[in-house]
Amino acid sequence: MPGQHAAAGDDRAAGSRRSRPTGHDVAGAAGVSQATVSLVLGGKWEGRVSARTAEAVRAAARELGYRPNLAARTLRLGRTRTALLVVPALTNDFFATVHRGAVEVARAHDFGIVLYPSPEGINAAPDPFASARTALDGVIASSMAPEALAALRGEGLPLVMLDADEGSGDATVNIDLADGMRQVVAHLRELGHHRIAHIAAAVDSWTFEARADALHEELRASSAALVRTERAALSVADGLEAATRVLTAAPSRDGAPTALVCDDDLLAVGALKAARRLGLRVPEDVSVTGVDDVALATAVEPELTTVRLPAEQVGRAGMRALLAVLDGQRVEAARLPVQLVVRGSTGPSPHP
Amino acid sequence: MPGQHAAAGDDRAAGSRRSRPTGHDVAGAAGVSQATVSLVLGGKWEGRVSARTAEAVRAAARELGYRPNLAARTLRLGRTRTALLVVPALTNDFFATVHRGAVEVARAHDFGIVLYPSPEGINAAPDPFASARTALDGVIASSMAPEALAALRGEGLPLVMLDADEGSGDATVNIDLADGMRQVVAHLRELGHHRIAHIAAAVDSWTFEARADALHEELRASSAALVRTERAALSVADGLEAATRVLTAAPSRDGAPTALVCDDDLLAVGALKAARRLGLRVPEDVSVTGVDDVALATAVEPELTTVRLPAEQVGRAGMRALLAVLDGQRVEAARLPVQLVVRGSTGPSPHP
DNA sequence: CTCTCGACGTTTTACGTATAACTGACCTCG
DNA sequence: CGAGGTCAGTTATACGTAAAACGTCGAGAG
Incomplete structure (x- = not known):
């Protein structure tokens, strides 16, 4: 029977003090x-x-x-079996799905994943290491602004980049958006469109430059005209504004565009709203396409024709690449296929 | 000049070996x-x-x-100044914003926040402690299924619940959704609606029961009729189905509803699509309301009349409550105000 | 002159784990 | 019969930090 003030010290085997058993x-x-x-x-x-x-x-x-006790284990081993996943924002379900894929692979390898949503959006320099609150074995990051990337690299951790310039990390998992743009243009050409406008994301990130380059290349190859390019921040409201500028501008020498190719579904939804506000019918008067196939794409009317990105595969491949890098292997750059999903926002050109 | 195989051991002050300085x-x-x-x-x-x-x-x-070295500090101190934020899903920007608010307060108090998105949705029992990969000082969790909650409580960590039954955690941060429903019903009554249907979330979570109770109460108090209730999973597609059932059902003794009150913006967007598909105009033929005011609400046409939740305040208050609990203080339950945002999806009743 | 006390540091210790180095006991084989 | 080997463990140690316990030195009090 313990005395009034128990003698601390021995009897660890009982283990029933207050803390977790060791x-x-x-x-x-x-x-x-x-x-x-x-x-x-x-x-x-x-x-x-x-x-x-x-x-x-x-x-x-x-x-x-x-x-x-994970802290003790970490201290002893010097590694944590934990990776950081840096994403620009949580609202985009593309990244939510990437996360799910990465977690799936991580779990199978007894790895943990800490999510770092860059609070200020895609262009902010991240300070994930203060936020993660734990030592990290490596980082998986999506395409971001050069300064943010430099800050990340400066940490010296193994780094897998998603949808980014090859060579910007120890490994790269890319998405074949060039093929996506090819499919978009082919689809529009088949519908008779040959005057096309581009609503581009005004974001300093490799992936959007790549989308623009691919689009230009494909338009040239299929002898369609890029009537106009407008840039907009990644939101429905900014997409609406940019599309309004395109649709109300004085027709250029080639005439008004009959299709708007948007860098992103948010922009495309903004374009749908713009068309509706200007009294244009989609797709009868103007066709609209996006990229991502987020949930939003099927929430609007008409549903959006868009390029579906293999989000879950991206997450899985990213985590696998990181594991390989940690294992000292050389990882060749992946390039995952995409698929055009044709829905109601594209139709035959009014001026074939 | 170092020899061919350097003698390991001393010369720690140089610190330039390979690891981080200690x-x-x-x-x-x-x-x-x-x-x-x-x-x-x-x-x-x-x-x-x-x-x-x-x-x-x-x-x-x-x-x-x-x-x-955080691991060493944690090992020594036994606490991490890190909280876990458990959210049902990442796609809902309500939770993204809650996260932002919580991070803001945490940062000011030198706390970290680790995000745990329950991968299987709101009803899954979480295993956050394996995933977090670090010891935790406390947990902030949003409304969830009872079994999941029990699992969370079983961990014995300080627990702050968001938008949940008071008493289900060591502290509670609530949202005055009863007042939100009051505002919704008042708005609809003012527009002449008296036959109302409820698209309810088929989710086993306190918050949705509370929304239903509040709605019923308000309808009774304002002598409007609850014509019908349909339950749907939290998605646009399920909302569409449920609303279709409501709008195509044989009119009950009170006649067809002129307004659909939805538990959530996703359901409301589904209802908008259902109405359109059935050839009904919104808001001329039927009015629709949601709850949350997510980005989606302004992406659709017409824009959604909805109850804006104070997401950022919820996050901030949640983190503050956790800090107070950790400090040994008694925390009274908060109840944050909401605001009805009237947009284009509600209008005068066709049968006043 | 001694005693005390404050200012300024240092030495030591504990945290819980993973693993290298070690210890006996028993077995095998030349 | 003893040298070596295997089995089944134990003992000892390092990881980096925070903080309690412990000097040491000078100044001021008595």
């Missing part, structure tokens, strides 16, 4: 040393500990609800 | 002991270290780019 507590309960507990629970006991003892240790651990 | 390295550079470094950088040096020495230490730390 490896020593498990060892006491199982009648072995802490080292044996660590061996057994770490799975490296074959040939070092008898099967009967191992089972006893596992039983004791289960009984006490033991879970190793 | 407190010992800083101490060596500043000509003091590691303990002094810890005191100075920990800010508790007043009266224990001279101002000149303190400055020397800070200079050395800056020079070497020293940042304390």
